[in-house]
Amino acid sequence: MALLEVKNLGISFGGLRAVDDLNMSIEEGSLVGLIGPNGAGKTTAFNLLTGVYLPNDGMILLEGKSIVGKKPAEICQAGIARTFQNIRLFSKMSVLDNVKVALHNHVKYNLAFSILHVGSYFKQERRMNEQAAEILKVFELDEYADTLASNLPYGKQRKLEIARALATEPKLLLLDEPAAGMNPNETVELMETIELIRKKFGVTILLIEHDMKLVSGICEYLYVLNFGTELANGAPKEVLNDPKVLTAYLGE
């Protein structure tokens, strides 16, 4: 059974069919890419998978169970985490706190302890600080722990978003254009980071990207979207040489 099964997924906005008849099957532990020209519906697909939009048609099965109709918070707790095309950090909170927020559902104590600051509050806060610091270390952000998230340089903000998503202990990680705005060096660093988190966290990854070097460099499988429908899918070598795909990107 694949980790994520998507069958005939579709959504319309008014008269526009933004995603139509999308089918995906993502095996556990794999690294899959979702590519396509701008406006193809890739982020919309992510929004469907994470419960931000309710699909008009189709099924989404996570480990065999349907997640259609669940709220984004529930879907996160079920095991899907994501990053955003336009970075969405908690701008007025520190880097460490950004990650601690993501640990909300994993290191718990109830409201009474929150108000009274007794008992398990101290123990759990310490655990949370340690776990968050560990995650930051993986991304080499630990020295920025107390910096305000909005003060980080762009590349590190993107890393923080990924770190935060991983703190939720997801089974499936959705990365929306993680390399956007990065220069070639930063992109190589990102590729290494992604390999590292695959090994360290054992997480399945589905990513949206335009950077073909990254896509062909690390993706094991690709789905190509155009005008909301699937154009092609397969191993990167085949897909990226498929004339249909080249036409979609480059025009006639």
Next chain:
Amino acid sequence: MANKKKLIINGIIAAVVYAAVMILLGQGLLSRQLMSIIVPICVYTMLAVSLCLVVGFLGELSLGHAGFMSVGAYAGALFLIHTQDVLPSIVSLIGGLLAGGCCAAIMGVIIGVPVLRLKGDYLAIVTLGFGEIIKSVINSMTITGGAKGLSKIPLLTTYRSFTVVFVLVLIVIIVVANLVNSRHGRAVMAVRDNYIAAEAVGIPVSRFKTMAFVIAAFLAGMAGVVYAGNIGILKPVQFDYNMSIEILVMVVLGGMGNIRGAIIAAVILTALPEVLRETADYRMLLYAIVLIVLMLFNNSGIKRRIMEKRNMNKSEKAKKEA
């Protein structure tokens, strides 16, 4: 650890304030005028700190805080009146506080659950409407004495019971400060900073909005009971839009998500009008101007440059210490 140090400093400040007031009271060194504003300062501090939770930490504009205060005040006052001969006064007071807080909290749930899922503008208007409606409803109820008001409330929270009142103020401050520095508080602030990202990391936004709103309502209700027990008589017209705005100004002046700022602003804005009686007519006008000017300043280039400088200094200091 920095947190322990902060705790000790705050504890010392609280002890000093308490001791100072008690000494001044005990020695009869305070004028009538000054004695009469001790409890109002405490009440407004409780109100400002509780509203700070909603406006500063949750980032939502609630214009009906006086409404929650009035619900708590009336509920608590009725409890106090009907138990004054039956229970010892401290028990009666505790019961009254709980009654007031819970009734206000229930109102918070009734208003919050349908409305908090809406966008900020609409929440502001609905809370404004709530404040007005609650006033009308209390005005037309017989049990609350209607427009004539509720009188002969046992005076259990005057300056003569300063210790009790001070403890209550501390409770409100500690509750909010502790909450903010906890996983629930962080969840609330995450909702404020980016609710879409908050949902994406597993935080049920509606639930936390409601939680912050209801806790703030409970604390405002308690403040209402203290108010009632100090002044002895309640009239619906006391809890009007002007009061909600006054509390908002304290929170904004204190720096939105800043508890200490809210406390200082509450103290100053409650004490000052008493001291500057002649400018009473201009007070509300001044508040309006303060709100506008502060917002313009907060979002201006000047503030941005100040914050940048401050952050640069902070990170340089952190690097040096590292």
Next chain:
Amino acid sequence: MSLFSGILEQLINGLRTGSIYALIALGYTMVYGIAKMINFAHGDIIMVGAYSLYVTTVQLKLHPVIGILLTIAVCAILGITIEKVAYKPLRKAPPLSVLITAIGMSYLLQNLALLIFKATPIPFGSIIKVPSVKIGSINISGITIVTLIVTTISMVALTFFINKTKIGRAMRAVSEDRGAAELMGINVNRTITQTFAIGSALAAVAGILFISQYETLLPTLGALPGIKAFVAAVLGGIGSIPGAMLGGIILGIIESLSKAYISTQLADAIVFGVLVIVLLVKPSGLLGKKKTEKV
């Protein structure tokens, strides 16, 4: 027979109040559509209009027509000034800041009026002296007739203006997509200024009609009608001009019938109830477009 004529009379009253709400709601909806903010101070511009009419016709003893024109001018200028001073600097600010500023502005207007004119209600006889008309057993007051005529003309004129003139087209463009409008060469600042001017002018007319009906000046007279007009704008679909008109009239009728057959106290609560229900059931209102937030 009398129940029927009773209801009819209430409907006509509701139509009158509702059309005033509609005029005010137009200002809210236009500003929201174009500047993407709720101008809380809008309701208080009605109050400024009412007092301006008083100052010009009673204190300065000017001719009523001149008084009306001056009132409209004063309000339009006030609206533009408020925008330039308090809202324009905050165009990129977080919504909470804009909200607080707007609240502050509303409060400022109320307290300025309080300082200048004091809190005692000032009686102000209507300058519109049109005789009432009797149809069957129903008495329709002169002011009702004038209100209905003036508001209808205003709404027709505004619809024509929005749909057929260059400025109107610019307004529609800016409300759809500010960035694109700017790229097309539309002067967005000027369009926003014009929007505030028109909205405030309409509020001035609403203020004149309002005070001619209720004949008592208070610094807070604009607050409640302002809020109700906002509810009307939301009911009709915030951002939609026909929506504001429809919402205003429906809300006026609901309020009238509630006041007559349920209770005056409860009528206000019912109006707010309408707001909550609309926002829960169909947030985009009756005629509004459903907007999905881009994530």
